[in-house]
Amino acid sequence: MFKDVLKVRNPTSMETKERTQIENDVCEETVRSVFENPLPMKSILNQLECFDIQRLRTVNSAIRKCIDTLKPNPRIEKYEILFNFTDNWNQIDVYVELESGEFKGSTYTTCESSFFINYEYFPAQSREELCLNDFEATLRYQMSCMEELTIAYEYIERSSYIFGGKDNPYEELSKKTGEILKRRAHPLKTRKISMGMRQTEMLGHISAVDSSFLKTIELFLPFDTFWIRYHDIKELPIEVDQLSQTDQWKNAEQLFSTLLAITTPIQKMNVLHFSVLEILVETISSQDVDYLKTNLLKSTTFQKFKISFRETTIDESLHTLIGEPYSNFSSLKKVWYFQIQNTDYYIQIDLDIRDVRNIERNLIPKVIIFTRVPKEDAPFVELPINQLMIN
Incomplete structure (x- = not known):
């Protein structure tokens, strides 16, 4: 039928115009009968992901209504929203990746009184409002478990919002993203949540996540790596006394916070259930080391804890608490081994409190x-002859 239209070379022919109009009407009626009907539309949406669903929504209001009735899963793998700002420039960066691997990045910027998305001008629009609307619409019907959700501030340079004590212009915005997550019909399923903000704002986000699916929590300092190293930016302090009492924290398996210095005491941080932990703390004592050693020997899930610190009260009393080290390279670097009862495994403790500088000559924690x-990795264990030959 469409071939007949294409073969007619005279586009002004009345006959061709009439036939084309009829065919277009029939085609449109057929399409509408499918895309506005929930029964066939459900099968179609089951094959689509977020970006295709969004394109369908722009066709007409009837299709949008049908989609909202069916609530299709957009199959999002990763969602990242970063509130970027310096003293003179503000923008919001959003990155969305789907289960198929397809991805899209969007930049919401304001220049003077004009608003842009990916440098396309949008008149009379609020950047923050549109960003929040997109955030809610994109995640509203997400049902499958995401790989990662990231919500954070990102300071491209040494911003006076942190160092000058100014109010954070995005604090209210980040609170609203937490409220949006809480408005969902069901808690969001994600294996990892990454956050770079204050504890009160983190609580608003992590509490909206399904604790039975969350495996990894990451807290990070929102600075570009270059600026951290170039300006010798010291770690920012953060408390986790409230965060560590949430079900999400208690059920997670991994915790990372390498640039936010946790000020909550280790023994009040509720970390013994983690299998992997890599954190920076404000200070650590000999009693803290003994506490961790004693309790990790009882843990069935523990794999590795790496704790960095700037200040310490660790002294010779540690030898009294946990015993003499197996290797004592100096008063500043020592190694201990403790067998985990009824297993062929040991806990190896490496302590290094030397002053070490990075390539920029700044002291590292x-x-x-x-x-x-495993037992065979312990240097003092004598292996059987046959196992030595295999090794």
Whole structure:
């Protein structure tokens, strides 16, 4: 039928115009009968992901209504929203990746009184409002478990919002993203949540996540790596006393916070259930080391704890608490081994409190590492002859 139209070379022919109009009407009526009908539309939407669903929504209001009735799963794998700002420039960056691997990045910017998305001008629009609307619409019907959700501030340079004590212009915005997540019919399923904000704002986001699916929590300092190293930016302090009491924290398996210095005391941080932990703390004591050693020996899930610190009260009293080290390279670097009862595994403790500088000559944090190691990796264990030959 469409071939007949294409073969007619005279586009002004009345006959061709009439036939084309009839065919277009029939085609449109057929399409509408499918895309506005929930029964066939359900089968179609089951084959689509977020971006295709969004394109369908722009066709007409009837299709949008049908989609909202069916609530299709957009199959999002990763969602990242970063509130970027310096003293002179503000923008919001959003990155969405789907289960198929397809991805899209969007930049919401304001220049003077004009608003842009990916540098396309949008008259009389609120950047924040549109960003929040997109955030809610995109995740509203997400049912499958995401790989990662990231919500954070990102300071491209040494911003006076942090160093000058100014009010954070995005604090209210980040609170609203937490409220949007809480408005969902069901808690959001994600294996990892990454956050770079204050504890009160983190609580608003993590509490909206399904605790039975969350495996990894990451807290990070929202600075570009270059600026951290170039300006010798010290870690920002953060408390986790409230965060560590949530079900999400208690059920997670991994915790990372390498640039936000946690000020909550280790023994009140509720970390013994984690299998992997890599954090920076404000300070650590000999009693803290003994507490971790004693309790990790009882843990069935523990694999590795790496704790960095700037200040410490670790001294010779540690030898009294946990015993003499197996290797004592100096008063600043030591190694201990402790067998985990009824197993062929040991806990290896490496303590390094030397002053070490990075390539920019800035002091890096000191470190203590607790590692679960098999018996054959312990240097003092004599292996059978046949196992030595295999090794």
